[in-house]
Amino acid sequence: MRRLLREWRWQRLTTSLTQVELLVLDVDGVLTDGGLWLDQEGRLQKRFDVRDGLGLKLLQKSGLHLAFLSGGHGGATDVRARQLGIEHCLVGIKDKPPALRALQEHVGITAQRTAYLGDDLNDLAVRSCVGLLLSPRDGARPLRRQANAVLHHRGGHGAVRELAERILKARGDWGELAQQGWRDRND
Template identity: 60%
Template sequence: MRQLLQRTLLRHRDLAAIQLLVCDVDGVLTDGGLHYDAQGQVLKRFDVRDGLAIRMLQRAGLEVAFLSGGRSGAIEQRAAHLDIRHCLVGVGDKLSALRQLQADLQCARQQTAFIGDDLNDLTVRPATGLLISPADGAPGLRCQADWVLRRRGGDGAVRELAEALLQRRGLWRQLNREGWREGNA
């Protein structure tokens, strides 16, 4: 029932107005697990389809940013691989960081979507037009999210979101018909 209500509400929102997609990393672009090697370095698994989705959004003119409380080196490497211009890591106050990013990009609240997975992501609510959670987000976030995706974090959640944004812009059908020609992500 909740998903039906969310889909109905989303139809009335203008997804095409979204110009900035801000992604938490751990639990959104990864499964949230932390793996350590023998030297104590953190290893993270990123979903390649999420990466391609980010590339497609960028090609469609959306700005994609990473905003994470964590800092591991893996986040920065993934951001560089995807040509993410705004990779904010080690952030304690996500709301302030998001508002500064919006000011830098001259992007309004209604043009901003944020996807996060836990209670520390709720703080950005006043600065977002669309707050999104993966299927396995924390219950407190899922209850307040505008949209709870069907996919889990690190398992295609960003891809699901990207497909909806691209469909709303009328670009998804062409991508499905002609394919993607700009390489993997």
């Protein structure tokens, strides 16, 4: 029953998904599973899902602006952003709403055309700054309750890819990709 309710909510969001021009992603708990690994020298390591990365590349190809907005510090996040060609990688952000509004102003995209995927209470603070607030399946309960929709996948385990596919399907861009595949070309 819960799954049917979640799918119904997603169906209602199809129009909103077609209007998204800026997708902003929290990092820890969204692009990663939230775990932090430290090596013997105290260097931080994070695990990113490669399918999430391809989902982001597909969204870029379809014209979406993408950004990472994280309270954590750079390092692995900066490296992953460079690997994916994410132009806006905002790390060490303690108060997310002002940073998000500044980003929207910089790229010239309104709150209504912005979607945000976060997993915890500090992400709930951006609610008034976005048209769509989304959560992975394992997001904090208060965020899941106030989100426009909750993804079926957990953070760091396909949530971003699921969202990418939902956006591409809503825009009518997924069918050809699913049939023909995708090639990363230098054009």
